[in-house]
Amino acid sequence: MTSPPADNQDQAVTRNPLATTLAGLELATPLVLLSGCVGFGDSLTRVAGFSHASVGAVILKGTTLQPSVGAAPPRLVETPSGLLNAIGLQNPGVHAVVQRILPRLDMSQTHYIANVCGGTVEEYREVSAVFDDSPIAAIELNISCPNIKAGGIHFGTDPAMAAAVTAACRRVTSKPLLVKLSPSAQPIAAVAQAVTEAGADALCAINTVPGLAIDVHRRRAILGAGGGGLSGPAIRPIALRKVSEVLGVARRAGVPVLGQGGVSNTEDVLAMLLLGARAVGLGTVLFDDPLAANHICAGLLHYLERYGLAGLDDLRLQEDSAGTEGTHGGHKAQHPPH
Amino acid sequence: MSHDDKKVHLSEAVLLSQQPVAGSAYVMLQLQAPELAGSARPGQFVQIRLDSLLPLRRALSILDAEPATGRLTLLVQQHGQTGERLARVRPGEGLNILGPLGHGFQYHRRRPVPVLVGEGFHAVSLLFLARFLQRQGIEPYLWLAATPPLVQRGENPDEVERWLQRLGIAAHLALPRPTAAPEYQDIGLHLGEQVATFLHRQPEHQSLCELFVAGSMGLLRVFAQLATSQRLPAQASAFAPMACALGGCWGCAVPLRGHKHQRMARACVEGPVLPLRRLVPPPG
Numbered sequence: 001m002t003s004p005p006a007d008n009q010d011q012a013v014t015r016n017p018l019a020t021t022l023a024g025l026e027l028a029t030p031l032v033l034l035s036g037c038v039g040f041g042d043s044l045t046r047v048a049g050f051s052h053a054s055v056g057a058v059i060l061k062g063t064t065l066q067p068s069v070g071a072a073p074p075r076l077v078e079t080p081s082g083l084l085n086a087i088g089l090q091n092p093g094v095h096a097v098v099q100r101i102l103p104r105l106d107m108s109q110t111h112y113i114a115n116v117c118g119g120t121v122e123e124y125r126e127v128s129a130v131f132d133d134s135p136i137a138a139i140e141l142n143i144s145c146p147n148i149k150a151g152g153i154h155f156g157t158d159p160a161m162a163a164a165v166t167a168a169c170r171r172v173t174s175k176p177l178l179v180k181l182s183p184s185a186q187p188i189a190a191v192a193q194a195v196t197e198a199g200a201d202a203l204c205a206i207n208t209v210p211g212l213a214i215d216v217h218r219r220r221a222i223l224g225a226g227g228g229g230l231s232g233p234a235i236r237p238i239a240l241r242k243v244s245e246v247l248g249v250a251r252r253a254g255v256p257v258l259g260q261g262g263v264s265n266t267e268d269v270l271a272m273l274l275l276g277a278r279a280v281g282l283g284t285v286l287f288d289d290p291l292a293a294n295h296i297c298a299g300l301l302h303y304l305e306r307y308g309l310a311g312l313d314d315l316r317l318q319e320d321s322a323g324t325e326g327t328h329g330g331h332k333a334q335h336p337p338h
Numbered sequence: 339m340s341h342d343d344k345k346v347h348l349s350e351a352v353l354l355s356q357q358p359v360a361g362s363a364y365v366m367l368q369l370q371a372p373e374l375a376g377s378a379r380p381g382q383f384v385q386i387r388l389d390s391l392l393p394l395r396r397a398l399s400i401l402d403a404e405p406a407t408g409r410l411t412l413l414v415q416q417h418g419q420t421g422e423r424l425a426r427v428r429p430g431e432g433l434n435i436l437g438p439l440g441h442g443f444q445y446h447r448r449r450p451v452p453v454l455v456g457e458g459f460h461a462v463s464l465l466f467l468a469r470f471l472q473r474q475g476i477e478p479y480l481w482l483a484a485t486p487p488l489v490q491r492g493e494n495p496d497e498v499e500r501w502l503q504r505l506g507i508a509a510h511l512a513l514p515r516p517t518a519a520p521e522y523q524d525i526g527l528h529l530g531e532q533v534a535t536f537l538h539r540q541p542e543h544q545s546l547c548e549l550f551v552a553g554s555m556g557l558l559r560v561f562a563q564l565a566t567s568q569r570l571p572a573q574a575s576a577f578a579p580m581a582c583a584l585g586g587c588w589g590c591a592v593p594l595r596g597h598k599h600q601r602m603a604r605a606c607v608e609g610p611v612l613p614l615r616r617l618v619p620p621p622g
Contacts, residue, residue, distance in 0.1 A: 036588075043585045043587075047345070049348065069600075069602055070591060073590075073591050073593075075588070076580070078393060082393060083393045085581070233393070285393075287582045288392075290348060290582075
């Protein structure tokens with residue numbers, strides 16, 4: 001396993017080349033383990049060789065105000081290069097998370113970020129308020145939930161509703177507020193703009209892509225919930241495109257982007273970083289390789305060394321070759337890569 | 339046999355041999371995987387990476403594990419995606435394997451007569467349990483349904499019986515009866531009758547025996563009723579599609595009855611072995 005170098009007395013020698021920041025959080029590496037893939041932070045620790053030293057932050061499972069039993073099984077179906085899931089936000093409720101689960105986490109190892117879900121603006125606000133009074137490092141709003149007061153329209157597809165959720169939560173927490181954007185938003189930049197103006201400290205793109213699978217023999221949807229969210233390598237090109245669109249807004253607002261969607265290896269992480277993401281999420285890849293963060297950190301260090309780069313801040317995309325003007329850190333690129 | 343605190347290992351296991359068994363319906367894979375073999379217990383499973391283009395690993399029950407030699411044995415159906423891809427792996431090559439996973443069967447010394455009942459491919463976990471108990475000097479009673487996929491249609495179940503004998507396992511193979519009832523429900527009832535008769539003829543076993551069941555929901559229903567009527571403790575292996583297999587994704591939820599409410603349990607970490615009567619919905 002290769003981990004970023006640890007700090008010691010000589011900082012000039014031991015500067016961690018993989019260090020980055022996200023919404024005020026200092027991350028040891030740009031890799032963030034995504035909500036829905038690592039439970040409440042204890043699943044990967046079962047695996048021999050796993051270390052939080054390779055992980056910048058961990059986003060916990062989606063949490064609602066009240067306990068939720070989740071969707072009826074089956075909840076998963078594999079698709080070509082993808083995974084369709086409908087878990088239905090099964091969770092024990094925010095009070096149980098704060099009282100019973102958070103005390104078990106070693107907050108010194110990495111940053112733990114809560115993932116807040118709700119059916120109303122009020123629920124988002126209440127859950128965020130409870131997490132505000134907890135040791136959690138930051139709050140991510142999952143705005144891909146249906147608004148039960150607006151006929152089930154997803155908060156994340158409407159700029160006004162997305163802004164309302166963000167503003168309500170902003171008022172009850174001083175912790176860094178991340179907003180996870182839905183690829184269904186058209187255009188995604190409009191929602192990014194709305195939540196940024198409402199107080200988001202970082203933008204996360206993208207959530208899963210809505211999908212459906214049919215069992216032709218039973219003549220019904222395979223998933224118990226009907227439709228689900230598609231993740232995995234199948235959505236990677238969509239994610240890159242959506243991230244590039246979000247980056248335009250993020251640069252102007254001066255907020256960082258957590259790029260995610262089908263990221264599976266070092267090259268995928270580099271693509272997101274070169275595009276301009278400040279950090280990169282790992283999700284479905286963890287089901288294939290629970291030690292993916294270790295392997296990708298080693299790959300990133302190798303890449304930096306190969307091209308003589310001191311750190312992630314030196315990563316630059318060929319100027320505007322992706323039509324984004326995006327760079328790591330939100331500044332316009334001035335130099336082509338070495 | 340509680341091993342929740344044990345570490346899960348991700349390793350490159352060397353394939354030692356591939357052996358067709360039971361009329362080539364199955365392939366028995368023997369792997370050199372010392373860390374896994376050292377801690378694996380009956381009812382637990384592993385996940386194998388088939389292909390870098392497939393996002394999910396494939397979950398396979400463990401057929402046997404020998405800590406002394408570091409050998410792990412798995413059984414794979416010859417036909418289907420998993421069997422076809424694994425058939426390309428040659429002895430000496432590596433297989434990326436994650437395990438041991440899940441919560442296995444628990445043998446209780448206060449119930450020293452284990453009665454094992456299996457149907458379908460999930461019965462593999464019971465074969466490991468049978469061998470595990472035999473190595474401790476405990477002789478289990480094992481009933482297996484001679485139905486697909488354990489025995490393919492039109493094939494002679496003797497093939498399976500001979501293979502089990504080579505493994506050192508004595509089993510009662512139950513053949514399906516011609517009936518209008520659904521095949522699996524029928525074989526479940528048939529097995530239920532056989533085990534009930536066994537218990538009736540040996541009443542001294544009733545207070546000593548524990549049921550270990552693996553199969554379809556039809557089979558589980560039959561044996562949940564038997565366990566209730568005979569007041570027998572019973573464990574069953576549940577199946578659900580899995581992604582992480584580490585308790586992180588909640589994808590493998592199975593409904594579990596509680597005292598007041600039903601809840602969703604994660605088959606990968608709370609199971610796959612769970613209390614039988616809590617897995618089966620109440621009649622009606």
